[in-house]
Amino acid sequence: xxxxxxxxxxxxxxxxxxxxxxxxxxxxxxxxxxxLRHYLSQNKPFILSAxxxxxxxxxxxxxxxxxxxxxxxxxxxxxxxxxxxxxxxDSIATHPTSPNSLCFASAHVQQTxxxxxxxxxxxxxxxxxxxxVAYLQQQNDCFRGEYGALAGDCDSxxxxxxxxxxxxxxxxxxxxxxxxxxxxxxxxxxxxLYAVVTGEKHFVLLPPTDVHRMYIRGYPxxxxxxxxxxxxxxxxxxxxxxxxxxxxxxxYPSPExxxxxxxxxxxxxxxxxxxxxxxxxxxxxxxxxMWFHHVRQTPDPRGLTIAVNYWYDMQFDIKYAYFxxxxxxxxxxxxxxxxxxxxxxSLLNENESDCDEKCREE
Amino acid sequence: xxxxxxxxxxxxxxxxxxxxxxxxxxxxxxxxxxxLRHYLSQNKPFILSAxxxxxxxxxxxxxxxxxxxxxxxxxxxxxxxxxxxxxxxDSIATHPTSPNSLCFASAHVQQTxxxxxxxxxxxxxxxxxxxxVAYLQQQNDCFRGEYGALAGDCDSxxxxxxxxxxxxxxxxxxxxxxxxxxxxxxxxxxxxLYAVVTGEKHFVLLPPTDVHRMYIRGYPxxxxxxxxxxxxxxxxxxxxxxxxxxxxxxxYPSPExxxxxxxxxxxxxxxxxxxxxxxxxxxxxxxxxMWFHHVRQTPDPRGLTIAVNYWYDMQFDIKYAYFxxxxxxxxxxxxxxxxxxxxxxSLLNENESDCDEKCREE
Numbered sequence: 001x002x003x004x005x006x007x008x009x010x011x012x013x014x015x016x017x018x019x020x021x022x023x024x025x026x027x028x029x030x031x032x033x034x035x036l037r038h039y040l041s042q043n044k045p046f047i048l049s050a051x052x053x054x055x056x057x058x059x060x061x062x063x064x065x066x067x068x069x070x071x072x073x074x075x076x077x078x079x080x081x082x083x084x085x086x087x088x089x090d091s092i093a094t095h096p097t098s099p100n101s102l103c104f105a106s107a108h109v110q111q112t113x114x115x116x117x118x119x120x121x122x123x124x125x126x127x128x129x130x131x132x133v134a135y136l137q138q139q140n141d142c143f144r145g146e147y148g149a150l151a152g153d154c155d156s157x158x159x160x161x162x163x164x165x166x167x168x169x170x171x172x173x174x175x176x177x178x179x180x181x182x183x184x185x186x187x188x189x190x191x192x193l194y195a196v197v198t199g200e201k202h203f204v205l206l207p208p209t210d211v212h213r214m215y216i217r218g219y220p221x222x223x224x225x226x227x228x229x230x231x232x233x234x235x236x237x238x239x240x241x242x243x244x245x246x247x248x249x250x251x252y253p254s255p256e257x258x259x260x261x262x263x264x265x266x267x268x269x270x271x272x273x274x275x276x277x278x279x280x281x282x283x284x285x286x287x288x289x290m291w292f293h294h295v296r297q298t299p300d301p302r303g304l305t306i307a308v309n310y311w312y313d314m315q316f317d318i319k320y321a322y323f324x325x326x327x328x329x330x331x332x333x334x335x336x337x338x339x340x341x342x343x344x345x346s347l348l349n350e351n352e353s354d355c356d357e358k359c360r361e362e
Numbered sequence: 363x364x365x366x367x368x369x370x371x372x373x374x375x376x377x378x379x380x381x382x383x384x385x386x387x388x389x390x391x392x393x394x395x396x397x398l399r400h401y402l403s404q405n406k407p408f409i410l411s412a413x414x415x416x417x418x419x420x421x422x423x424x425x426x427x428x429x430x431x432x433x434x435x436x437x438x439x440x441x442x443x444x445x446x447x448x449x450x451x452d453s454i455a456t457h458p459t460s461p462n463s464l465c466f467a468s469a470h471v472q473q474t475x476x477x478x479x480x481x482x483x484x485x486x487x488x489x490x491x492x493x494x495v496a497y498l499q500q501q502n503d504c505f506r507g508e509y510g511a512l513a514g515d516c517d518s519x520x521x522x523x524x525x526x527x528x529x530x531x532x533x534x535x536x537x538x539x540x541x542x543x544x545x546x547x548x549x550x551x552x553x554x555l556y557a558v559v560t561g562e563k564h565f566v567l568l569p570p571t572d573v574h575r576m577y578i579r580g581y582p583x584x585x586x587x588x589x590x591x592x593x594x595x596x597x598x599x600x601x602x603x604x605x606x607x608x609x610x611x612x613x614y615p616s617p618e619x620x621x622x623x624x625x626x627x628x629x630x631x632x633x634x635x636x637x638x639x640x641x642x643x644x645x646x647x648x649x650x651x652m653w654f655h656h657v658r659q660t661p662d663p664r665g666l667t668i669a670v671n672y673w674y675d676m677q678f679d680i681k682y683a684y685f686x687x688x689x690x691x692x693x694x695x696x697x698x699x700x701x702x703x704x705x706x707x708s709l710l711n712e713n714e715s716d717c718d719e720k721c722r723e724e
Contacts, residue, residue, distance in 0.1 A: 007686075319680060325367075
């Protein structure tokens with residue numbers, strides 16, 4: 001017999017997706033009413049295919065495949081470049097002073113002329129002795145700030161979403177990375193319209209009702225500092241200590257960690273299969289507020305993945321109250337069913353907490 | 363400290379209504395987008411004032427205040443008249459054979475020429491030796507069936523709701539009653555637009571998250587039969603026994619029952635105050651799907667309350683899954699806080715169960 005939580009996980013999938021759980025792919029843009037009625041109000045994701053998405057008709061689609069266009073247009077711009085040794089920023093890492101425990105590691109952020117930032121992204125490499133991964137992923141409305149010179153290349157908002165939601169995006173962010181960068185599981189308190197311009201983004205998605213499967217725990221905050229002289233990273237804890245609630249699960253553990261992670265995070269690994277979707281150049285993903293998501297990317301031929309995402313304010317309504325209630329309940333002791341799953345099985349750690357407004361990304 | 367359930371009850375109120383919990387009163391009809399965005403998607407009720415509601419411009423507003431118009435228009439119609447000894451149909455009543463327990467009592471339903479039905483409503487009285495309360499409250503799309511001759515007097519749907527929801531009403535019902543009829547607490551799996559034509563309806567409303575406060579229990583189904591010869595009612599159990607899940611709480615208990623009910627249903631009586639709203643002639647209430655509601659009425663000068671309600675299909679989405687999960691949890695052992703409440707304090711009984719699709723009314 002299933003526990004109430006397991007029943008909830010299954011029922012949300014059945015109600016939202018029917019008997020063959022997969023993300024809708026729309027071939028014409030939704031009307032504002034259709035978007036509100038069938039997706040936003042139901043907290044249900046979809047992909048707008050390239051033929052239907054306005055991104056295909058953005059100047060960006062043609063212009064941004066030229067790196068020299070980008071370098072030239074942003075030649076006077078200084079941007080926030082995020083550097084990590086592993087490609088994992090805002091992610092769980094080994095604690096700097098106690099190797100048997102974990103911390104929440106943020107990237108070294110360095111104000112860099114745009115052209116040098118692109119060089120860094122293209123020359124990123126992970127190396128046991130040195131190396132770095134560079135990612136332009138500042139999430140402070142950067143597209144309208146640091147990258148203002150590119151503003152004319154994309155729509156300033158997603159028309160049907162703006163009309164449905166009744167307000168302009170709260171933030172628009174630009175993301176330029178490569179195949180080494182990965183964003184760990186988290187959720188955002190925004191309705192997210194995520195447009196890929198070049199390359200591909202690979203999302204793993206779980207509905208908010210799966211919160212116990214993410215093993216959200218409080219990790220001490222730490223930040224990388226990178227020395228250009230030595231080419232070395234140092235990870236330092238914040239002082240005073242601040243705990244960041246973050247998802248513990250990694251959907252793609254290394255083969256040597258897989259067994260350990262499956263036994264540490266059984267609700268994730270034995271529960272219903274997460275949704276995996278690839279968003280290609282020209283496509284737009286509607287990623288509903290509060291959905292957990294993990295993101296990897298495949299670069300275009302020159303080694304870049306470029307995306308623009310629009311964050312619209314979410315409604316803090318009865319769904320949000322239900323989520324908070326759910327999250328306040330203890331997790332089930334252990335899974336009652338053990339459906340085996342194919343590839344993507346993984347993960348790590350111990351103590352419940354809340355993922356607050358600060359936990360925002362992609 | 364509040365329990366998670368108590369926190370949920372309060373948070374839904376704060377998120378939905380802000381710091382001064384009261385039902386919005388709109389003075390212009392919402393656009394379909396506005397209705398979807400601010401009300402339907404948020405599961406939030408409102409009242410459309412008479413000046414804004416189309417009901418004021420319905421022929422029904424003028425025509426139905428003439429009883430002779432109604433008698434004449436429906437002179438060939440036979441209608442389903444509901445008779446009870448107390449004015450409480452589809453309600454908890456004393457068990458016919460074991461006086462210390464309770465049952466779920468449905469009305470005696472009698473096919474009656476419309477004119478005789480009106481006579482019965484106007485001559486209803488509750489009497490210790492005899493008497494009856496008559497109510498036209500058939501909920502099977504009766505306005506488009508039994509009362510088809512009146513169809514031209516009202517809109518066949520609520521335009522902005524139809525456009526928002528994307529389909530016509532699943533059912534339209536006519537209600538003709540008097541001040542003695544009362545509808546007990548229940549919820550419907552419909553989005554409900556409730557238009558009062560003459561008289562007033564008094565609603566007590568609680569959000570779906572308050573489900574544990576309703577003490578939904580399984581009661582054996584019973585039906586009244588009324589003998590016109592003797593003027594007596596007999597309440598008979600269904601055979602084989604069928605249990606109907608129903609709310610146990612009465613918001614307006616008699617003074618002699620008040621203390622007993624307060625101690626039997628402490629979560630209702632000590633929890634957050636229910637919403638009380640009066641819907642007047644010409645006004646429309648949007649009663650969101652899954653909200654618990656109790657209804658009383660004040661008649662117009664000739665002793666009638668007339669209303670038309672439109673039931674639109676609800677979306678069975680993540681909110682519905684959250685509700686089912688919530689309902690599957692055991693209630694808290696007893697309230698941790700005991701806020702005293704003013705007037706409307708009440709209630710009765712013991713064993714959890716589900717309020718299924720059958721539990722629909724007003």
